[in-house]
Amino acid sequence: MKKSNRFGNRLLMALVxxxxxxxxxxxxxxxxxxxxxxxxxxxxxxxWYGKLFHNRLIMQSVYTTxxxxxxxxxxxxVAGTFAAIGFYAMRRKLRxxxxxxNNIPMMNADIVTGVSLCLFFVAFFNxxxxxxxxxxxxxxxxxLPTRLTLGFGTLLIxxxxxxxxxxxxxxxxxxxxxxxxxxxxAQDLGCTWMQAFWKVVLPEIKPGIVSGALTAFxxxxxDFVISYFTAGSSASxxxxxxxxxxxxxxxxxxxxxxxxxxxxxxxxxxxxxxxEARQEKRAAENRINL
Amino acid sequence: xxxxxxxxxxxxxxxxxLFVVAPIIMMVIYAFSASNGGFTLNxxxxxxxxxxxxxxxxxxxxxxxxxxxxxxxxxxxxxxKEGPRFQRMAMVLIMLPMWMxxxxxxxxxxxxxxxxxxxxQLFQKIGLIALYNRMTGADLSYFPMMNTQGAxxxxxxxxxxxxxxxxxxxxxxxxxxxxxxxxxxxGAGSATVFRRVILPLSLPGxxxxxxxxxxPAVSTFAISQMLGGGTELLLGDLIEQQFMGGAYNxxxxxxxxxxxxxxxxxxxxxxxxxxxxxEQAVML
Amino acid sequence: MKKIALVLAMLMAMTMLLxxxxxxxxxxxxxxxxxxxxxxxxxxxxxxxxxxxxxxNYQTVESNEALYSLLKTGAGDYDVIVPSDYMIGRLIAxxxxxxxxxxxxxxxxxxxxxxxxxxxxxxxxxxxxxTWGTLGIIYNSKMVKGDITSWxxxxxxxYAGNVLMIRNSRDALAAALLDLGYNINTTDEKELTAAxxxxxTAKEAGVYQAFVMDEVFQKMEGGNAxxxxxxxxxxxxxxxxxxxxxxxxPKEGSNWFVDAMxxxxxxxxxxEAEEWINFIASTESNLANMDYVGYASPNGEALTQxxxxxxxxxxxxxxxxxxxxxxxxxxxxKNCTLYENLxxxxxxxxNDLWTQLGI
Numbered sequence: 032m033k034k035s036n037r038f039g040n041r042l043l044m045a046l047v048x049x050x051x052x053x054x055x056x057x058x059x060x061x062x063x064x065x066x067x068x069x070x071x072x073x074x075x076x077x078x079w080y081g082k083l084f085h086n087r088l089i090m091q092s093v094y095t096t097x098x099x100x101x102x103x104x105x106x107x108x109v110a111g112t113f114a115a116i117g118f119y120a121m122r123r124k125l126r127x128x129x130x131x132x133n134n135i136p137m138m139n140a141d142i143v144t145g146v147s148l149c150l151f152f153v154a155f156f157n158x159x160x161x162x163x164x165x166x167x168x169x170x171x172x173x174x175l176p177t178r179l180t181l182g183f184g185t186l187l188i189x190x191x192x193x194x195x196x197x198x199x200x201x202x203x204x205x206x207x208x209x210x211x212x213x214x215x216x217a218q219d220l221g222c223t224w225m226q227a228f229w230k231v232v233l234p235e236i237k238p239g240i241v242s243g244a245l246t247a248f249x250x251x252x253x254d255f256v257i258s259y260f261t262a263g264s265s266a267s268x269x270x271x272x273x274x275x276x277x278x279x280x281x282x283x284x285x286x287x288x289x290x291x292x293x294x295x296x297x298x299x300x301x302x303x304x305x306x307e308a309r310q311e312k313r314a315a316e317n318r319i320n321l
Numbered sequence: 322x323x324x325x326x327x328x329x330x331x332x333x334x335x336x337x338x339l340f341v342v343a344p345i346i347m348m349v350i351y352a353f354s355a356s357n358g359g360f361t362l363n364x365x366x367x368x369x370x371x372x373x374x375x376x377x378x379x380x381x382x383x384x385x386x387x388x389x390x391x392x393x394x395x396x397x398x399x400x401x402k403e404g405p406r407f408q409r410m411a412m413v414l415i416m417l418p419m420w421m422x423x424x425x426x427x428x429x430x431x432x433x434x435x436x437x438x439x440x441x442q443l444f445q446k447i448g449l450i451a452l453y454n455r456m457t458g459a460d461l462s463y464f465p466m467m468n469t470q471g472a473x474x475x476x477x478x479x480x481x482x483x484x485x486x487x488x489x490x491x492x493x494x495x496x497x498x499x500x501x502x503x504x505x506x507x508g509a510g511s512a513t514v515f516r517r518v519i520l521p522l523s524l525p526g527x528x529x530x531x532x533x534x535x536x537p538a539v540s541t542f543a544i545s546q547m548l549g550g551g552t553e554l555l556l557g558d559l560i561e562q563q564f565m566g567g568a569y570n571x572x573x574x575x576x577x578x579x580x581x582x583x584x585x586x587x588x589x590x591x592x593x594x595x596x597x598x599x600e601q602a603v604m605l
Numbered sequence: 606m607k608k609i610a611l612v613l614a615m616l617m618a619m620t621m622l623l624x625x626x627x628x629x630x631x632x633x634x635x636x637x638x639x640x641x642x643x644x645x646x647x648x649x650x651x652x653x654x655x656x657x658x659x660x661x662n663y664q665t666v667e668s669n670e671a672l673y674s675l676l677k678t679g680a681g682d683y684d685v686i687v688p689s690d691y692m693i694g695r696l697i698a699x700x701x702x703x704x705x706x707x708x709x710x711x712x713x714x715x716x717x718x719x720x721x722x723x724x725x726x727x728x729x730x731x732x733x734x735x736t737w738g739t740l741g742i743i744y745n746s747k748m749v750k751g752d753i754t755s756w757x758x759x760x761x762x763x764y765a766g767n768v769l770m771i772r773n774s775r776d777a778l779a780a781a782l783l784d785l786g787y788n789i790n791t792t793d794e795k796e797l798t799a800a801x802x803x804x805x806t807a808k809e810a811g812v813y814q815a816f817v818m819d820e821v822f823q824k825m826e827g828g829n830a831x832x833x834x835x836x837x838x839x840x841x842x843x844x845x846x847x848x849x850x851x852x853x854x855p856k857e858g859s860n861w862f863v864d865a866m867x868x869x870x871x872x873x874x875x876x877e878a879e880e881w882i883n884f885i886a887s888t889e890s891n892l893a894n895m896d897y898v899g900y901a902s903p904n905g906e907a908l909t910q911x912x913x914x915x916x917x918x919x920x921x922x923x924x925x926x927x928x929x930x931x932x933x934x935x936x937x938x939k940n941c942t943l944y945e946n947l948x949x950x951x952x953x954x955x956n957d958l959w960t961q962l963g964i
Contacts, residue, residue: 040399044411047396050479051418054429057439061432068827069432070439110333117330129330132337135345138532138589140540142557143582146564146574147344150351153679178871180682192340195333224325255424255543260564264639264664264681270422277428277547278667279642280822289425296420300413367957373964436829465766467829468815550815551772552808554963562963567670567773568956569677 055293062286069283079287086284092272093288095183099258099268100251103190108244110191111198116232118199119206136193137200144193145260152185152261181263189261190251197250198243205239206232351575364576371559371577378556381470382539385477386485389534390527392478393485397526398519400486401493412490415483423480427547430476434467434548441466468550476544477534484533492526493519528592536585556581634659636877639666639675639683641864642819643842644736646897653884659877667818668773676701676869684872685881687735689862691775694725694946696867702731703870709879712886717905720863724945732865733882736900738837739861739933739941740776741854743821745847748831756784756855758832760807769824769833770804772816774959775944776860777804780834783857789942792951801958808962816963825850836862837930838900844927852930854937861933861941863903901932908932 066073156179163175217227255270355361441463542557563574669692675681720734779789781800826846840852891907915923
């Protein structure tokens with residue numbers, strides 16, 4: 032009875048994994064197709080990979096995606112950590128209301144965030160245009176650009192904005208778990224508050240920062256909707272390029288790009304897991320030796 | 322000390338005011354203005370015509386959420402009963418597709434579901450279509466799967482299933498084993514333990530799973546355009562059309578976004594209230 | 606912490622390895638071009654870049670209406686755009702285009718008089734024509750019994766689930782207007798509403814498999830749909846991949862269009878934009894483009910030279926029927942009308958009807 036039950040459980044899980052991975056597998060298989068179809072097999076070829084590396088649009092958008100995700104993750108992690116510490120030190124009432132505002136981007140549908148940011152940027156640019164025009168007309172020491180457009184800058188701002196809440200979300204609980212007396216103790220022992228921060232607070236909340244940064248990075252890489260509304264025409268993330276491509280004749284170059292991405296992610300995860308397993312093993316050995 | 326530290330949040334508070342609050346205020350202003358800039362309620366009056374789109378979006382998103390829950394809950398539950406190695410492996414497998422952009426995964430379904438796509442090719446090879454034609458007297462050369470509501474729901478389930486599994490799993494895995502043991506000792510059978518202990522305690526995970534699936538599903542436009550062929554507009558499509566698409570009208574787009582935002586937020590608040598009630602009931 | 610350092614290091618390494626860093630110097634010469642999909646022989650871009658040292662950012666958008674939205678939202682930062690006649694009229698009316706300095710575009714001379722001074726730009730101040738062609742019905746002769754000759758086919762429940770309707774309001778409503786015997790430039794609300802009702806009825810009867818723009822290539826070539834309305838030039842591209850396809854300009858008449866290159870008023874690279882336009886307007890570029898995209902050229906020299914060009918490149922004579930699809934003869938054109946820019950009220954009506962159709 033128990034055995035068959037367990038078999039049933041595993042069967043369900045196997046089916047779910049099949050459902051999750053079959054389409055990815057098909058994508059990968061057809062990236063090696065000699066023909067230009069994504070559903071009729073015409074023999075093995077690497078031609079699409081060659082074409083992919085010469086496709087400036089795709090390569091440029093891969094580059095943009097990585098740069099934006101990195102910068103946004105780095106900035107959001109630092110800013111989010113400081114914000115979380117600041118929130119933690121606030122009076123409860125103030126904190127609660129700020130946390131509510133902080134949760135807005137996470138609660139809202141992406142399209143609402145994207146649309147509202149787009150409207151805001153455009154309105155700001157219009158205002159800036161008239162301001163810069165006026166300033167340039169009354170003096171000639173500094174010449175301000177009168178025409179700003181959506182582009183890499185706005186894309187980055189948007190990514191930072193939706194990343195920070197995730198960092199705060201994972202750093203906050205670590206702060207609350209921390210022993211409140213630690214900071215006071217450190218200061219009593221002669222630490223400045225800067226030192227207290229670096230030597231006491233930071234090590235305590237490190238796991239939260241790491242997982243916050245990882246979440247932020249994942250969100251940036253996976254985002255399409257917010258980028259679509261804030262990047263304008265001069266910057267394009269990979270997701271936007273793919274969306275544009277699916278609206279035309281679809282080329283197996285998309286399959287090739289997916290395969291490479293998948294391979295990269297897989298490699299990363301394998302490395303991380305092997306290292307983790309090794310560390311655990313070492314820890315276990317140490318315990319035995321003790 | 323504490324107050325000094327709170328200054329660290331100042332830059333972010335300014336940031337939030339600029340890039341979270343101001344954009345939403347901007348959206349509200351747009352929603353209440355006419356194309357020449359004056360105040361109007363016309364955008365909301367017009368929206369009555371789109372009630373059908375609202376209903377369709379909520380219907381499809383609810384179906385997708387329900388399917389995700391029905392599949393995702395057992396999977397996370399069964400997963401939590403496996404060994405740690407299996408669990409870690411399974412988690413990696415569930416997270417992995419999320420690192421590939423969801424558009425790629427949706428695109429793959431396009432090649433599978435097309436009329437001349439892989440699934441129909443398969444059905445043709447194994448004679449399923451011929452069998453169906455003989456049984457019903459129809460004259461099909463393929464099963465139409467692409468460009469249907471079913472395809473859109475499938476796309477949503479496929480993309481958002483991990484969002485359901487992860488929070489439920491992370492709640493179940495943290496359940497206190499002694500509670501379950503205690504219930505058993507008090508004479509509860511497996512079914513009762515599940516119904517009276519595990520299910521109520523995992524409710525927070527279920528609620529956050531529902532939120533994480535429902536919100537993106539109700540507002541998607543990429544999935545419905547890729548798998549729905551543009552014949553079944555969803556709320557996301559409607560909004561996108563007003564900003565970037567074939568019917569430029571950002572004021573109407575902002576109004577629709579605003580209404581959608583309000584509905585979603587109200588739903589979430591009600592659900593969380595309900596969730597809190599449950600938690601307290603469990604504690605009593 | 607080591608974990609994240611590893612992840613970061615690897616991704617950093619990946620970014621370093623990628624060629625072509627995004628930010629070039631400020632003095633780099635650039636031109637931002639926005640056009641339609643499958644609408645240029647891409648080797649022309651490379652040729653232009655190596656000839657002039659100007660980098661071309663070539664982007665595409667799916668329809669005139671979407672282009673208008675992008676420009677208005679501020680999401681589109683382009684120098685050169687290639688809209689169709691009626692949209693050019695609208696952009697000029699809204700003061701969004703910049704007047705061209707034709708002394709920088711000597712190749713403008715070669716454009717046939719027939720395509721100058723048209724209703725959208727009567728004084729030839731803003732445009733250099735890019736291509737022209739007709740709107741018609743493409744069908745798969747293996748999936749449709751008999752020949753299609755009328756716009757009726759786009760609304761016929763007989764073909765339920767096998768028809769691809771076009772995803773832009775102007776063309777879609779034009780099909781219905783023509784089928785009802787109305788003028789495609791009508792501003793009569795009753796006529797437009799009747800056309801909308803026709804589309805709506807057909808949609809509710811399940812006639813349309815999908816609303817498409819450039820997805821049409823994949824679907825028609827792969828035999829995933831039987832009938833679609835699209836442009837003559839794109840039909841020729843599809844024909845190369847699926848010989849069963851046919852093209853017809855329906856007997857009720859149709860739209861003939863001119864797509865022309867324009868420079869936006871707020872363009873930041875006007876000199877480069879005019880260089881690009883001049884390059885594209887040359888006879889050689891027009892020949893290459895005609896061969897690649899299948900649309901007829903407004904450059905008189907190129908149009909007359911094309912059959913010889915084709916024979917030289919492919920070693921066989923150009924099929925005259927195909928050439929007539931590309932460059933519709935006068936007998937066909939006299940039955941076709943150019944779109945005109947419509948008054949604001951009518952445009953709003955188009956928007957509303959179009960959004961409602963989607964419901």
